Amino acid sequence: PDLAPALDAVTRRLRDPDDELGQRFPQLSGAVMAKGVEDTAYYRWSRFVALNEVGGSPAHFGTPPAEFHRNAHARQVRWPAAMTTLSTHDTKRGEDVRARLAVLSELPARWAERVSRWTALAPLPDPTFAHLLWQTAVGAWPIERERLHAYAEKAAREASVATSWADPDLGFERAMHAVIDRMYDEPELYAELTAFAAEITPAGWSNSLGQKLVQLAMPGVPDTYQGTELWDNSLVDPDNRRPVDFGVRRELLARLDAGARPAVNASGAAKLLVVSRTLRLRRDHPELFAGYRPVPARGPAAAHVVAFDRGGPGGGRFDRAGAGGGGSDRPGSDRGGFGRAGAVAVATRLPLRLARDGGWRGTRLSLAGNSVTDVFTGRVYSGSELLLDDLLDTFPVALLAPIDSVEAAA
Structure with missing residues (x-):
């Protein structure tokens, strides 16, 4: 309460477009948000990393349909030409990784049992980061070993808890990379991780198709980030900036246009069907x-x-x-x-x-x-x-x- 007069004075200046403080503050606040929240706090708060996304909030667990409809209607009235998207060059993990991770919210007890067992089998000195690492592995699995190593090193240094860009802790990083190697090299651990990821993948595909249709069909101008026409298990940049195989996508699209009805399977053709047909209907x-x-x-x-x-x-x-x-x-x-x-x-x-x-x-x-x-x-x-x-x-x-x-x- 004793700060109220000072805060009121600052607020008046921030609301004045002619005040130099009001002009310069937005130049700083965006950078603070990006580096302090998105590039640091989002790697420290690992309760449910699917929520730790640019423009999102780790404290916001889902939106009831009624609230979604109110927001969508308001968007149609106020911002019908604003962009909608699920992935960009700057998202922390790809849209289909998040969709699969969302399945964990439907089986919290089973996930708690699995992750507790795995962290006991392959312990890491920083348990909070270990929780982020195991969620990432489950969300993107199967993922090439070198991609997971690169992601983990960047994520740990961004968090700046056990290691950092300015002061790397090589001992911790060796332990972290050893945990990742054990995911691939220890038969029991590899089998359990693979089986669990496979168990939740079909529900993840359902979430992916649902969120993609909603994004493309709702009010706004839909954007499809390169490569996300099929399933995309990309992580943070530079992982989400890898070359896209457009030849595969053209071939699959030609099959769909020839009358093929895809199964919802690992090919991702079902997602390409949703993307292509929805965008064509909007265009035509x-x-x-x-x-x-x-x-x-x-x-x-x-x-x-x-x-x-x-x-x-x-x-x-x-x-x-x-x-x-x-x-x-x-x-x-x-x-x-x-x-x-x-x-x-x-x-x-x-x-x-x-x-x-x-x-x-x-x-x-x-x-x-x-x-x-x-x-x-x-x-x-x-x-x-x-x-x-x-x-x-x-x-x-x-x-x-x-x-x-x-x-x-x-």
């Missing part, structure tokens, strides 16, 4: 992405779906009652103030818990009753309600468009 039919409203789900697994309609404006009212998945935005109503049917994005959330609870079990999406096509599968749906058991039986995501609007995107 921008009128399908002119507004925003949540699409409600009803049933025992309604909490496991995020769905929204980008239909064109017909008054601009946002139906908050429908934002949480159980609202009053019924077929035959004014559709939340939107006059034209648009593209409807549907994504699965928390896939492990969904499977444990028995799947969709008759959960339905409520639409406006138009005939629509899922641009990922080519299947046609009619009626005012869609069973998610049917809609999401091939992929954990769907992108629905009015039946007469999809040929150019197929």
Whole structure:
């Protein structure tokens, strides 16, 4: 309290655009944020490293669907031309690494048992950094040994706890590199790490496809960082600036354009399908992405779906009652103030818990009753309600468009 007068005086100056302090402070605050938080604290706070991302907060564990819908609607109204992205040259770990790590939040007890065992088998003097290292390995596995060594050395020095750029502790770094070598060289440890990563990978793929569809279809101008058209297990730079094999991507895209329907597997072709079809639909039919409203789900697994309609404006009212998945935005109503049917994005959330609870079990999406096509599968749906058991039986995501609007995107 005794600092209140001084803080008030400083605040007045910072809010004055003509004050030199107000002009110079932003020049400093960005650098402090980058070096103090993103490049130091994010390597020290290792409770759940998927949250330690540029623009994010380690204290923010997820966003409920209703909050997401409110934010997306506000974005449509206020910043419809702002960029959306999941990866850049500066992200701390690739989007698909984060998507796989998100699975750990669904099995915390099992993860605690695994990481406790591994840190006991291969101890490191800095247990906080060890937790970051094991999460990184699980999120990116299988990863080339030299890439994990390079990442760990940079991460440890950025953290500036056990070692640093200014004063490297070579003893600690030798111990750290020895732990990494044991991941690859000790058969038991290698087998356990490989098996656990394989166990959570399918749910990670589901998260990856869901977040990619949401990012590409939501309000804003979507950006796809080079190489992320397929699964990307990149870590912090320079790892995320490696050459991209565009030949592989062109070949896979040609197969998709020839009619191949990919499995959700290690090839990453399913992600390329989502990226290419969503971007083509946006390019060829921008009128399908002119507004925003949540699409409600009803049933025992309604909490496991995020769905929204980008239909064109017909008054601009946002139906908050429908934002949480159980609202009053019924077929035959004014559709939340939107006059034209648009593209409807549907994504699965928390896939492990969904499977444990028995799947969709008759959960339905409520639409406006138009005939629509899922641009990922080519299947046609009619009626005012869609069973998610049917809609999401091939992929954990769907992108629905009015039946007469999809040929150019197929």
